Amino acid sequence: MTQGQTEAFLAALGRLYPPGSMHTDPAQLAAYECDGLTVFRARPLAVVLPTAREQVEATVRLCRQFGVPFVARGSGTSLSGGSVPVPGGIVIALNRMNRILRLDPGDRLAVVEPGVVNLQISRAAAPYGLYYAPDPSSQVICTIGGNVSFNSGGAHCLKYGMTANHVLGMKVVLATGETVEVGGTSLDVAGPDLPGLFTGAEGQFGVVVEVTVRLLPRPEAVRTVLAAYPRLDQAGDAVSAVVAAGLLPAAMEIMDRLAIEAAEAAVGAGYPRDAGAVLIVELDGPTDEVEADFRRLMEVIEASGPTAIRLARDEAERLRLWKGRKSAFSAVGHISLGYLVQDGVVPRTRLGEALARIEALAARHGLRVANVFHAGDGNLHPLILFDDRSPETVERAEELAAAIIEACIELGGSITGEHGVGLEKRRFLPRMFDPATLDLMRRIRRTFDPDQLANPGKVFPDEPGPAVATAPAAATGTTPAARPAAAGHPLPDPARPGVLAGPGGGAP
Amino acid sequence: MTQGQTEAFLAALGRLYPPGSMHTDPAQLAAYECDGLTVFRARPLAVVLPTAREQVEATVRLCRQFGVPFVARGSGTSLSGGSVPVPGGIVIALNRMNRILRLDPGDRLAVVEPGVVNLQISRAAAPYGLYYAPDPSSQVICTIGGNVSFNSGGAHCLKYGMTANHVLGMKVVLATGETVEVGGTSLDVAGPDLPGLFTGAEGQFGVVVEVTVRLLPRPEAVRTVLAAYPRLDQAGDAVSAVVAAGLLPAAMEIMDRLAIEAAEAAVGAGYPRDAGAVLIVELDGPTDEVEADFRRLMEVIEASGPTAIRLARDEAERLRLWKGRKSAFSAVGHISLGYLVQDGVVPRTRLGEALARIEALAARHGLRVANVFHAGDGNLHPLILFDDRSPETVERAEELAAAIIEACIELGGSITGEHGVGLEKRRFLPRMFDPATLDLMRRIRRTFDPDQLANPGKVFPDEPGPAVATAPAAATGTTPAARPAAAGHPLPDPARPGVLAGPGGGAP
Known part of the structure; x- marks a missing residue:
């Protein structure tokens, strides 16, 4: 866009948002520059904070008219760069669309807006003896819209499944500006599993504006x-x-x-x-x-x-x-200046092999790796420790992270268990899928978003769209306490010992 | 197509299939005229019986070249007209692609061809103490390809979920002739749930040629x-x-x-x-x-x-x-000359209301209804009894079936729990989905099948494509024993009392 077009776009956008619900000031934009991974950073043109679906529709239509990319996000706790802004684009922050619209204890479901915090659903359902099962460690801060977009897991997903197993239906404003309603109030739905298609789409099909989730009886x-x-x-x-x-x-x-x-x-x-x-x-x-x-x-x-x-x-x-x-x-921030969280999956029967390979790879790269993992489903979370004051070490840590993912692929696993592909892993996508399947995925994406305006540059390694800036040597988890809550790693919540607080895609 | 084009197409098709693996003789085609519902009938141009994926690819490419529609099917036990041939099209019968390619007890999965009969998987897994959970009543005869295409359920799906919950990955020959591989060997897969999109697609995206399913430990x-x-x-x-x-x-x-x-x-x-x-x-x-x-x-x-x-x-x-x-x-064939099986879903809390409405509707239509249902998940299977010798009564039965589905929709449920939309329920689709969502579904379909050659005329009420013939007054379940096994209702299998045998989509 020319400078004039950008001004016209921002002026039109401003007419959709009352004062205080649109940010263009660099100081305010800074809080939206990165997600929980912190490696990738970019500054958006503007951040808007809609309170209603109609505002989202109008915003997306305006973006389409001007060809401006948009990234929808909640608290930004994603760990793969998935909710990082696109330079020259806007951020649609859904945190103010945070109402629980309906809670039906009889049919055991809740209809919520995307900005509702994961744990809030369980809190609202508690008086009825019900709860929402998926429990990312960031559940006190991550939002349901982010959970849906990354198909978030959690420690208890071994028994209860991922977010996809708990989403019954949703309303989505597609990148074309139309709103569709997929799924319903039961897991028995006519036709293909459209809610499943949106769950894990990393915001590339549109903006989720309403989610119907299953509630389960609280275990006795x-x-x-x-x-x-x-x-x-x-x-x-x-x-x-x-x-x-x-x-x-x-x-x-x-x-x-x-x-x-x-x-x-x-x-x-x-x-x-x-x-x-x-x-x-x-x-x-x-x-x-x-x-x-x-x-x-x-x-x-x-x-x-x-x-x-x-x-x-x-x-x-x-x-x-x-x-x-x-x-x-x-916690690893207490024993290392910098760290990277990796997220890979191996068949459960090859866990031992995977851990031995990680140990050998760590030794070869001269770095320490702390392993924390969901053992029941083979989802590994190696934490790579390094000294973030040395660019060479940062680079070596990134190489090790990549080598670990290569090992997961070789062992017949997956490049991500729950953190998503985002920016971090898009180069591995062709290792997971053959060209025909990748092409099919691109075609499906274009069905929803013909102009590729919804979170472009993520997931697909070579998708045309604005490039995303990488901070020179910012691959760190250092001094998390000094970071603003909306742009750093999940922080321990002092009010709730043992529960992570921090900004909201939701993992692990 | 002109007569000459048809001949050229059939000659080219014949070159792909050795003798005995392609039928064009009317007597042989008759066995493929309808599915388990028997209401809808049509005769295909030809039936081919591939034994390898490459044959399916070549067949689909040939269909595309000549603009010939195709319907893939297994044993034809579907109950919504979903596997009925398209006039002027061919049937790709997958019953000879019936190998279990891999059975991995450690990772608890099986890789099978689409023509493998549901129960065969459990039989093969039994020596390892494992089984395949979804259990349609037709499981001794229905095939896994049909189960996938209709997302089949079964009595035990209350606890274990539908077919979609047990499919980890698949290979599909798209209607364009390309083969894609979606999903993998774990439920943690990168990106949107593509296997879920194919599961329940009623054969409209292409031909499933390989399925990876989860196996569960046999309950102690x-x-x-x-x-x-x-x-x-x-x-x-x-x-x-x-x-x-x-x-x-x-x-x-x-x-x-x-x-x-x-x-x-x-x-x-x-x-x-x-x-x-x-x-x-x-x-x-x-x-x-x-x-x-x-x-x-x-x-x-x-x-x-x-x-x-x-x-x-x-x-x-x-x-x-x-x-x-x-x-x-x-069994209802023993107390009634004709019957129709309906399949609808209501929220479990409204089961009582639904049953009262079915009773009132039956009285108003002057017909008897036998109710059999999966009570745990609100999936109703009213069996409408009528005298199939009277066309007027047949019509009244169809009206009652439609009225029951209307009631399910009004009660906040779904038009199908597990039998699919097929031909029978396509007119109800606009009652379930708003125009924007229907349009999205059509767009997704075209992504996979731009020429609409894969099972056209099903699911969507107004999809362009060959019309499907309805038999004049054949809405009956009469004298099932006299029907050829591949074209009637599921039959009681004399060798396995208490288990239904019959032709294979797989329900309920």
Whole structure:
């Protein structure tokens, strides 16, 4: 656009937004420059804060008229650069569309606006004994619109599935300005799974303006066990034994020695400091069922060679067991100046192999890697530690992150479990999909967004669209406490120990 | 096409298929004229029986070159007219692509060709203690390709979900002749849910040539209870009470008085003949868990006012309890000359209301309706009984079927739970989706199939494409035993009492 066109666009945009709901001032725009990954940064032309669907429609139509790209976002906790602005484009921040429109305990569903914070749904449903199951670690701050766009997971997704398994329907303002309503109020829907198509689309089909989610009955009972092992592979074997015993825990999480060290330094979770790995297993469900499963679980755990076993006797103890795990990402900031969170998937049966390869790769790159992972579904979150004062080290960390993803692909896994492709992983997409399938994905995208204005430059490695700037040497998780809440890593929420607070795509 | 073009097309097609793998003889084509619904009939130009993906690709490319529509099908058990041929088009029958390509007990998955029969997967997985969960009543004959295309359900989908929840990936020959590979070997896949988009697409995007499905550990224990009640609403209340108690049975099925009468006349299942309704509840899982849940279930059932309770003490008794339910569709042939199976969904909380409306509508139309339904998820299967010798009665039955679907829509439900839209329900599609959403669905379809050659005339009410002939007064389920197995209703399989055999989309 010429300067004149840009001014005309901004003037027209300004007519859609009352004072205080549109930002163009650089100081205000700064808070929207990056997502939770912080590696990629870009400054938008403007940020708008709509409060109604009609405003979103008008905004998207205006963008189309002027050919201006747009990125919709919530709290910006995504971890793949997916909600980073497009230079020359605008950001549609949905945080003010944060109403719970309907909560139906009988049919166990909630209809919410995209800016509703994940945990707010469970809080609103609590009086009816219901809750919303997907629980990204950032759930106190990440929004449901971001969860939908990245198909967010969480520790309890082993039993309950990802966001896609809990979204019944949605309203979406397509990039063409039309609003469509897909899905409904039941999982039995006529025709192809359109809600599934929008879930995980990383904002490239349009702007989600309403979501209908399933609510589940709050489990009557919960049992949480922590087991410590001398070596990481023993914790992995214990996971295999739990699965082989026919148990389906709500969560099975593993942390290695370095992750334990970080968690102890950060939050003093009380994990055994000499352990090579800890495994957290949680069962939930009706009391009788949980107690029956718990007896079986303990037999399996006791036979797996642990050096220590801790049981949560009450909710306070349970929260303490989870505290280290839930704060692991930010905790590594206490033992390293910079860090990168990777997100890859391997078949569960190849977990041991994957961990051995990560260890070898880390040694070859001369860097430390802390492993924290959803062991039940093979979703790894290696945390690569480095000194962010040295550009050479930053580059080496990025190489290691890429090598780990290559290893996941070679082992028959996926380049992302829950953080999405975003900017970070688009170059790996051709490793996951053959040219015909990639072409099909592009064609589907153009069906929704013929002009490629919705979050362009993400996901697809070679999609035409504005390039996105990378900060020179900003691949860091340093001094998270000094970052503004809307642009840094998830922060430990002082009001809710053990729960991550921080800005909202929602992972892991 | 001109006569000459048709001849050129058939000659070129013949060069792709060795003798015995292409039919053009009217007597052979007759077996492919209709699906399990039997209302809609059409004769194809030819039927081809490929054995390899390359043949499917060449066939689809040839169809595109000549502008010939094609319908892919398996055993043809679909119940909405979805696999009925398009006049002037060909049928690609996938029954000979029936190999299990890989069975991986460690990663719990199977890679199969589309013509593999549903139950064959579980049989192949049985030595490893695994099985494939979705269980349409037609599972001894319906094929996995049809299950995928209609997102088939089954009695146990209450706990385990529909086909879409068990498909990890697939290879599809698009209507353009390209082959794409979507999904993978894990539920964590990068980007939008493309396998979900193909699951339920009713063959309109292309031909599924390979499917990767999840396998589950066979439940260690199963408990099956049948409770009889004086009235249907009492059975419905019992279902609500089971749900309120926090139990998640594998299946909860209800049959009303007329359905019981039919089942008794057909298979002598031994249900209490004086009951107004029977409820079958099945629990499965680890032994301890099932026993704990069973005690709780029995408390709920005993408090729900049943006149009789029957427990299955062994597998033989369990199969007997299921026998009446599983054969219910064909059983009504024993008490009525003709019948129509309807398939609608209502929110579970409005089941009672829906049943009362069906009763009133049946009375108004002067017809009897037998109700058989998946009570746990609100999926109704009213069986409309009529005298097929009278065209007027046939028409009235179709009107009643339509009125029942209207009622489901008004109650906030869906026009299909698992049988698909096909030909039967395409006129209701605009009642489910607004014009913008319908237009989006059409655009997505054209992305995969720009010339609209893949199963045209189905799903969309006004899609250009060859019209499909309706038999003058053939809306019947009469004398099923006299029908060729590939073109009638699911038949009771004499070799497997209590299990439906019959031709393969797979429902309910």
